[in-house]
Every structure is written in structure tokens, then in C-alpha cells.
Amino acid sequence: MSNELLRWPVHVEVRLKSRASARFDTIRKFVQTFVISHDRLGIPSVLEGWQDVPELSASVEHINICESSCTKQSLSREEMILHVHVYQPSDGESFEEFSTGSGNGGEDEDTMAASVCELPNRGWEGLWNSLIYAGDIKLKLLDYIHATLLLSDANVDFNLVSWNRVVLLHGPPGTGKTSLCRALAQKLSIRLSHRYSHARLLEINSHSLFSKWFSESGKLVQRLFNSINELIEEEDSFVIVLIDEVESLTAARAGAMAGTEPSDGLRVVNALLTQLDKLKHRKNVLIMSTSNLVNAIDSAFVDRADIVQFVDLPTREAIYEILRTCLCEVISKGVVAPVKIPALKQAQMYEVVAKAGDEDACKTEDPHEKQKYLALRILKLAAQCRSQKMSGRALRRLPVLALARYLGMGSTTPSPDTVTDELATGAADIDIWLDGMSQVIQERMKEREHLQQ
Secondary structure (H helix, E strand, O other), X not given: OOOOOOOEEEEEEEEEOXXXXXXXXXXXXXXXXXXXXXXXXXXXXXXXXXXXXXXXXXXXXXXXXXXXXXXXXXXXXXXXXXXXXXXXXXXXXXXXXXXXXOOOOXXXXXXXXXXXXXXXXXXXXXXXXXXXXXXXHHHHHHHHHHHHHHHHHOOOOXXXXXXXXXXXXXXXXXXXXXXXXXXXHHXXXXXXXXXXXXXXXXXXXXXXXXXXXXXXXXXXXXXXXXXXXXXXXXXXXXXXXXXXXXXXXXXXXXXXXXXXXXXXXXXXXXXXXXXXXXXXXXXXXXXXXXXXXXXHEOHHHHHHOOEEEEOOOOOXXXXXXXXXXXXXXXXXOOOEOOOOOOOHHHHHHHHHHOOXXXXXXXXXXXXXXXXXXXXXXXXXHHHHHHHOOOOHHHHOOHHHHHHHHHXXXXXXXXXXXXXXXXXXXOOEOHHHHHHHHHHHHHHHHHHHHHHOX
């Protein structure tokens, strides 16, 4: 067996200040020198201490040690292959860009077919880390993009090895499919900054591509993709195209051919498939699509997707991490009194050795026991949320509903005066928040029963 040390790629993302004018290459070299001065780094972690380097403090806003395919929580200097990505996010929001109008002044002229967002965008900072899934969905998507770039750079013959640069995410509503597409677009604009000077996300408004005029919809699709082709003519630009609710465009052709669906829908599907086939040879474009109704999508579109990924409702473990990040956020902003909430692995260790009633022993001054109590209680809440099949969207509303419905009323605390004082100073006790979220979950259960009657 070889004794050679196994080395892992480690990505370091360096965000520059809005007005910074330093060259990216210069910052990259200084960051690389600073990072390798550390004997060991946490994976992932926020890097500190660079503020003492004048060349960095003048231009850098944040340095993040990102995810790695290595399962270790930290790596030594000798175990890392550093990839430093320097970027300067745009402050602009998405804006309407492409119209489905033909330019002849008709009524279709005002219908917008897509919105475009310049990337990376400051408004989407942190979105990638906020998305929590079971398994390695996010890394899987990043590895796919890397693989297509490697094959493209090697000029692999498309007749022998083929890929379409199409990804389809499907699953129940509220599981973060669209957010994942946007987060991936943001991440790629950072990771590929050394190859492309700028990136754009183009979100297609599927419903706008259906004309009220018979036979026009196929032409609208072609007209939109002509505009996309103009964008990717800039070889220094990376373009991500997001087709949300793709079933609106790709309703199964079987219905059209059987006469149960309008023939105009058939033209839309054919036009879209033709345009996708034309785009697959371009290195600087990626097609992302989402659907809540995968069975309604034309099989030819599904077959063109290199990755068809099911995005399920969060597991109990994923729910724990979602609730933990929600609570950590309100704690960091001073809304809840400071307290440390254990990460998932530590919570699972507490669960293994827990005794009956541990999750109810809230009154303790011992910090270790307090963390144990919080971990067990949040795990219990996570199990209740899982039984209710709550989506990520619904989970992130829990702290808001807990505050709105219970905390302000003082109905979940032994002393209403305590709640009033704590809320006035912006430092409520975390037990009150957990009580509130528990009651929100119970209320949701009753509402679901009413809906099913």
C-alpha cells in the first residue's frame, strides 16, 4: 500500500468590497500565502486574521473556507490542494430583459419572456449555505459542471461521449428547487471567475411563451433562444438558463397527438427540444429546470437531462439543521438571548446517551447540560415536523409564526412580565421560542385535519 499522503481540493471564496479596485490575481496570491501559513483549517469555516494583512484588509470583505469532498472536519496544510476564487458581487437586482414581442408593436410586445440577473449577486450571498438537504445533492451538481468542463477542454468527440448541459430538479413544492438553481448559479459564477469575467442567470417565464395567437408559441420559444444565443456569443460570459415549472413548456406530446391537447403545445415542445440540441455544444451555458409534476413533462425532455434529481422533503436530520440555523440567526441578531446550539453530529451523540426526560430538564445552569437539553428538544421538534411532512419553506417560517402568535401574547412563558421585558430588550429566552414553535406545529396539525375533512 502506498504511503503517499492523500490530498483534497479545498475551495476558498474571497469576497471583495464593492469599491475595491485591486486586481483579482494580486488578491488571490496574497490569500493563498495567508492560507498556507496555517497548519490546519476547519472545513468549512470562516477565515480570520487576514485583517492584519494590509493588502487584504484594504480590499477584502470576507474569506470563506468552503465545502470539500473530504469528510474530515479539518485538514492539515499538506492535505489541501487550494483553489482560491476571488469575486466582487453586484448590487443590482434582476431586471426584465427579453420580450416575446416581435417588434411590430403588437399586443405581445409587453409580455416579458425572461429576467436576467448579473452574477455573482450580493442579494444571494449565503443562499447556498442556507439550503440543507439529505445526501450530497449540492456537491453532485458542482461535480457535474466540473466534469463537463473537463470534457469540453479535452475536446472529447460528441459522437462518442455526449452530454446536454441540462439538469432537471423535481419534487414536492417548497423543497427549495428554484432556490437551489439560483444558489448553484451564484456558486458557479464564483467558482468559474478565473474562466469567465462575468456570469448571468436568465430565468424564463414559461407562461409568457404561450401566445393567444394560434401557432405563435413555437416562434416565441425560438425568438427567446435566439436572444440567449446572442448572450453566449460572448465567450467570456457564462450563462445559466433557469426554466422554472418546466412542465408548462414541456407538457407531454402524447396528449397533443391524441387530440386532447392543443397542437400549439406540440410546437412549443418541439421548438424547445430543437433549441436545447443546438446549445449543448456551447461550453459557456447550462440549462437548469424545475418541476413539481415530473410525470407531466415530455419524456424527450427528461431524456435530454444529464441529471434528473429528486429533491425530497427534508429528513429529520436536515430539519434539525434548518431549525438550528434559523435559531442561530435570531440569536446572532440579538432577538434571542445568547446560547450555543449544538450541531447535528453533537446532537446525535447526546441522543445516543440520553435518558428519559432529558429533553424536559430545561432549568439548568450547567452549559453542557443546557446544550444537551436544547439538542434533544430540537430533535424532538424535528421529528414532529417530519411527521407533518413540512417543507423547507414552511420550516423557515416557524420562528416568525412562533413570535407572531405566541411570544408577543406572552402565552408560552411562566411569567408574562418576563416575556414583555425580554421582547422589549430584544433578548427572549430560547425556551420561549421552542415552546412557541411546538405550539405552531400542533396548530398546523389541526389545520391539516380540517383541510382533509
